[in-house]
Amino acid sequence: MSDRTGGQKDSQAVLPAAAATAFRLSPVIIWLGIVSMMTDISSESVAAVLPLYVTGFLGLSTIAFGIIDGINQGASAIVRIAAGWVSDRTGQPKRVAVAGYGLSMLARIGFLFAGGFWAIAGIVTGDRIGKGIRTAPRDALISEAAQPEHLARSFGVHRMLDSIGAATGPLLAFLVLVLIPNGFSTVFIVSLAFSVIGVTVLVLMVPGRSHGRVSQEAAAPRPRFRWSQLRWATLKKHGLARLLVTAGLLGLLTIGDGFIYLILQDRGSFAVQWFPLLYVGTNVVFLLFAIPLGKLADRWGRIPVFLGGHLALLACYILAVLPLAGLGATLGCLVLLGVFYAATDGVLAAMVSRLTTGENLATALGTAQTVVALSRMAAAAGFGVLWFVLGPVTAMLWVAGLLAAALTVGTVLLGGARHWRAAP
Amino acid sequence: MSRGKGSRGNGSQGKEQQPAQLKLKPAANGSVATLPMPDTVPPDASESTLFPDSGVRRRWLALLAIVALVLAGAAVYGVSAFQTAKTSQEAASPVDLSTAETLPAAPFVMFRNTAPGQGFGQAATVLLADPQGQRALSGHTCDRVYAASNLVSCLTTRNEIPTKFTATVYNTSLDAVESWDLGGIPSRTRISADGSLLASTVFVSGHSYATAGFSTETIIRGRDGTVHGNLEEFALISGGTQIKAADRNIWGVTFVPGQPDAFYATASSQGKIWLVQGSLKDKTLTVAAAGIECPSVSPDGTRIAYKKSVSGTLVGHRNIAVLDIASGTETVLGEQRDIDDQLEWLDATTVVYGVPRDETGQDSDIWSLAIDPASQPSLFIEHAWSPAVVRQ
Numbered sequence: 001m002s003d004r005t006g007g008q009k010d011s012q013a014v015l016p017a018a019a020a021t022a023f024r025l026s027p028v029i030i031w032l033g034i035v036s037m038m039t040d041i042s043s044e045s046v047a048a049v050l051p052l053y054v055t056g057f058l059g060l061s062t063i064a065f066g067i068i069d070g071i072n073q074g075a076s077a078i079v080r081i082a083a084g085w086v087s088d089r090t091g092q093p094k095r096v097a098v099a100g101y102g103l104s105m106l107a108r109i110g111f112l113f114a115g116g117f118w119a120i121a122g123i124v125t126g127d128r129i130g131k132g133i134r135t136a137p138r139d140a141l142i143s144e145a146a147q148p149e150h151l152a153r154s155f156g157v158h159r160m161l162d163s164i165g166a167a168t169g170p171l172l173a174f175l176v177l178v179l180i181p182n183g184f185s186t187v188f189i190v191s192l193a194f195s196v197i198g199v200t201v202l203v204l205m206v207p208g209r210s211h212g213r214v215s216q217e218a219a220a221p222r223p224r225f226r227w228s229q230l231r232w233a234t235l236k237k238h239g240l241a242r243l244l245v246t247a248g249l250l251g252l253l254t255i256g257d258g259f260i261y262l263i264l265q266d267r268g269s270f271a272v273q274w275f276p277l278l279y280v281g282t283n284v285v286f287l288l289f290a291i292p293l294g295k296l297a298d299r300w301g302r303i304p305v306f307l308g309g310h311l312a313l314l315a316c317y318i319l320a321v322l323p324l325a326g327l328g329a330t331l332g333c334l335v336l337l338g339v340f341y342a343a344t345d346g347v348l349a350a351m352v353s354r355l356t357t358g359e360n361l362a363t364a365l366g367t368a369q370t371v372v373a374l375s376r377m378a379a380a381a382g383f384g385v386l387w388f389v390l391g392p393v394t395a396m397l398w399v400a401g402l403l404a405a406a407l408t409v410g411t412v413l414l415g416g417a418r419h420w421r422a423a424p
Numbered sequence: 425m426s427r428g429k430g431s432r433g434n435g436s437q438g439k440e441q442q443p444a445q446l447k448l449k450p451a452a453n454g455s456v457a458t459l460p461m462p463d464t465v466p467p468d469a470s471e472s473t474l475f476p477d478s479g480v481r482r483r484w485l486a487l488l489a490i491v492a493l494v495l496a497g498a499a500v501y502g503v504s505a506f507q508t509a510k511t512s513q514e515a516a517s518p519v520d521l522s523t524a525e526t527l528p529a530a531p532f533v534m535f536r537n538t539a540p541g542q543g544f545g546q547a548a549t550v551l552l553a554d555p556q557g558q559r560a561l562s563g564h565t566c567d568r569v570y571a572a573s574n575l576v577s578c579l580t581t582r583n584e585i586p587t588k589f590t591a592t593v594y595n596t597s598l599d600a601v602e603s604w605d606l607g608g609i610p611s612r613t614r615i616s617a618d619g620s621l622l623a624s625t626v627f628v629s630g631h632s633y634a635t636a637g638f639s640t641e642t643i644i645r646g647r648d649g650t651v652h653g654n655l656e657e658f659a660l661i662s663g664g665t666q667i668k669a670a671d672r673n674i675w676g677v678t679f680v681p682g683q684p685d686a687f688y689a690t691a692s693s694q695g696k697i698w699l700v701q702g703s704l705k706d707k708t709l710t711v712a713a714a715g716i717e718c719p720s721v722s723p724d725g726t727r728i729a730y731k732k733s734v735s736g737t738l739v740g741h742r743n744i745a746v747l748d749i750a751s752g753t754e755t756v757l758g759e760q761r762d763i764d765d766q767l768e769w770l771d772a773t774t775v776v777y778g779v780p781r782d783e784t785g786q787d788s789d790i791w792s793l794a795i796d797p798a799s800q801p802s803l804f805i806e807h808a809w810s811p812a813v814v815r816q
Contacts, residue, residue, distance in 0.1 A: 185501075
């Protein structure tokens with residue numbers, strides 16, 4: 001947080017390269033950050049109590065619910081490309097984002113009336129699709145509002161605000177349940193309230209039609225979107241393909257926080273009941289490092305920070321299986337995971353933005369998100385099998401080894417793209 | 425599109441380096457006004473007319489009004505829910521209650537008292553001879569409860585930050601003798617007839633929107649302290665080959681009377697449901713039949729009562745059915761409602777089970793049903809859930 005006021009001076013004193021343009025944070029990014037914060041409070045508060053609520057309602061059908069939810073996540077991942085494409089085609093990223101946030105808001109209302117298996121499954125599906133819709137146009141809006149020299153830092157500001165929401169939501173929900181036993185409806189009402197605030201901020205405070213206005217100002221008319229632009233050839237431009245391949249490769253070896261904590265718990269590092277708080281802790285680390293690492297990415301180049309983030313993940317894998325289980329290993333992994341997210345999430349969006357022309361921006365952002373989401377889902381599924389076949393420790397060592405190899409490949413793949421350097 | 429101007433699209437927020445929103449309502453903005461707006465004004469602020477000054481004012485007023493409104497609405501709802509919950513907890517119970525010091529000496533039924541008001545959620549007992557009579561509260565809150573003659577297994581959800589789940593064993597005097605953390609939300613618990621083995625099933629969730637899926641975790645523990653382990657780690661064998669799919673779920677253990685090594689349970693993988701016969705010694709689960717869920721072995725060990733999914737999958741209406749182990753004959757009983765409880769045997773020819781009383785999921789009744797297909801269910805204990813019949 002303190003970074004915001006001090007940042008300007010810093011970049012001028014220490015950074016001759018970036019000093020050409022002093023860092024000025026666009027209010028649009030703050031407002032989008034607040035939208036995400038409110039929405040994350042909303043969605044993560046429900047997510048924290050959803051298992052309790054669902055099992056209370058559905059009993060053993062919960063297992064089937066879990067299977068549907070897995071399919072939903074895949075659908076949500078794919079929707080991102082489509083939403084990005086619509087956003088680019090219409091030149092109205094804000095409207096698409098409003099549709100996404102609005103759909104999740106409607107799902108919150110649905111929770112108040114839901115009973116029965118299909119109602120709950122439908123509502124959770126709506127929420128996830130809404131999440132899929134909103135991400136790419138939102139990142140496009142951030143990218144357009146940010147100074148190119150400070151792109152990663154701008155995304156860092158947004159991700160910090162986002163993570164504040166993600167860390168607050170579960171705590172808020174648990175607090176409600178402490179005060180009101182079976183107070184699920186209160187959690188849903190509180191969640192709806194934050195969701196409404198998020199949508200309101202987006203509608204009222206974030207200006208729309210920026211795309212259209214830009215193209216009017218530009219000398220050349222904006223080319224119309226054509227189906228052909230969705231093709232791989234378009235994505236291949238400017239090394240975007242290499243970035244997506246690298247992100248996908250690394251994503252395939254990102255097994256997810258759940259498995260890491262499960263291994264630590266399996267090794268007796270902490271009691272199983274602290275599980276939910278580990279996610280909160282990871283988000284706290286994420287929010288603390290989001291801006292500093294974004295700044296670092298703008299200064300040193302985004303590739304080293306992006307790859308360095310995966311080194312943190314690799315260190316976490318190794319730490320999790322080292323024979324020094326205990327609270328230290330758990331906390332160390334928590335910090336490393338937070339750093340990993342801070343160094344990769346916003347930074348990837350910044351890299352994709354830099355490699356894309358304006359009329360394909362949201363599509364490219366959506367594609368990158370889809371690649372990451374699907375590859376991580378595949379990683380989780382694959383690791384589940386490895387866990388069973390090889391045992392947790394051996395499986396983790398394999399993944400760690402493969403991640404080290406993938407990082408080498410990624411370094412080679414990305415090393416050729418010199419124009420990715422942040423500095424002009 | 426050119427990327428030269430960093431802050432297009434937001435220049436409308438203010439004019440001439442002076443953020444309009446700050447001069448508008450410095451007092452009323454509260455915390456919102458502390459955002460570092462002066463630092464964030466774009467250099468090309470004056471070029472835009474998207475949000476003219478009066479528009480900015482209106483937007484701020486609308487934003488503050490909506491934020492105040494929804495927060496106030498949520499707060500009112502929360503306070504009202506808090507008071508309703510409090511009133512409900514302190515209200516007199518609609519059933520006749522007493523306080524138990526020990527487990528009854530005579531045959532009894534232990535269950536979760538779901539009558540609203542005082543004592544809601546507590547494990548309670550009634551005498552088997554008078555199931556509708558006065559119920560004795562144990563003083564312990566349990567989501568799922570089971571009992572043998574000298575022992576109670578109680579699975580609880582504790583509302584803390586974060587929510588925690590605990591299994592506790594109580595002795596005849598209803599004092600806690602052992603307690604351990606559970607990895608998820610209580611679903612089933614059983615004790616073997618001789619009190620030597622305890623089984624518990626919980627739902628483990630991904631804990632986060634980032635991780636999908638629910639799975640069950642079923643653990644059998646000996647009263648002597650032995651942990652026989654997580655049944656997901658037992659070898660699941662079907663027709664001589666081992667099923668290694670990662671999505672295996674095991675739940676609903678029932679112990680076989682007089683056979684300390686043997687139990688039955690439900691196994692599921694790839695949408696299929698099986699009855700499995702387990703061996704603690706060999707650490708194996710062998711598929712015995714398909715489509716049988718939440719088995720319950722009769723006191724004489726000759727029959728298994730269970731839930732039968734009409735669709736054969738994990739989603740769908742569940743009937744009650746009984747399998748004669750020797751002949752393999754299945755009898756579907758005359759209960760029309762959807763059942764989601766592990767059946768319990770009242771005697772050699774009658775089963776009891778919980779059915780939700782209303783849509784809230786808070787209150788339920790225990791019904792009894794003879795295993796004759798012509799028989800109709802009858803109300804056994806009102807405002808109750810999770811029955812355990814202790815015949816001594």
